[in-house]
Amino acid sequence: MKNFERFGRLLKISGKILTIVLLAIFQASFIAALPWPLNYFNLVLSILVFITVILGFNQALWFALCAGLILDAFSFSSFGTIAAILILVALILNFLFKNFFTNRSLYSLVILGLIGNGIYILSLLIFNFLFFIFGASDNLEKFFSGDNVFGLIWQIFFGIISLTTMFILFNFLSKKMKSVFVDVK
Numbered sequence: 566m567k568n569f570e571r572f573g574r575l576l577k578i579s580g581k582i583l584t585i586v587l588l589a590i591f592q593a594s595f596i597a598a599l600p601w602p603l604n605y606f607n608l609v610l611s612i613l614v615f616i617t618v619i620l621g622f623n624q625a626l627w628f629a630l631c632a633g634l635i636l637d638a639f640s641f642s643s644f645g646t647i648a649a650i651l652i653l654v655a656l657i658l659n660f661l662f663k664n665f666f667t668n669r670s671l672y673s674l675v676i677l678g679l680i681g682n683g684i685y686i687l688s689l690l691i692f693n694f695l696f697f698i699f700g701a702s703d704n705l706e707k708f709f710s711g712d713n714v715f716g717l718i719w720q721i722f723f724g725i726i727s728l729t730t731m732f733i734l735f736n737f738l739s740k741k742m743k744s745v746f747v748d749v750k
């Protein structure tokens with residue numbers, strides 16, 4: 566019986582990893598190829614915020630690490646940058662959620678989504694600027710172009726829309742979050 570439990574757990578973990586890989590590849594190959602401003606939709610970041618707030622911090626850390634490393638393979642930034650930024654976003658959002666937000670409401674999710682997008686954008690700019698200063702990168706002008714600044718505003722907009730949609734779908738499909746949102750522990 567124990568072998569079946571192990572196999573079931575291994576199957577569950579493999580399914581989660583496969584889902585993360587497919588999401589990251591979808592982000593890097595399909596969404597990145599969309600026309601402006603749709604190519605600024607950061608699905609992985611939106612899902613990370615959702616997982617951090619709704620499903621839990623441990624799952625969010627694994628998601629951030631796996632998705633970040635896969636996205637790093639497709640990124641022009643130094644390897645590990647996106648993974649480190651996604652982990653930083655998960656850490657800060659978890660801290661804010663545990664200490665300042667009392668429930669898993671749509672308002673909390675949207676505010677934490679705004680904060681998460683801000684942390685992601687600011688961290689990406691800081692990391693790339695530091696890599697530029699230390700000579701590890703030479704594409705700094707891309708991050709300060711006019712299209713990119715407006716694209717980052719679109720990223721925040723798309724992030725809020727996707728978080729709202731995920732929340733409504735999760736609320737509709739789940740018994741976990743019916744009428745009462747306050748987290749009792």
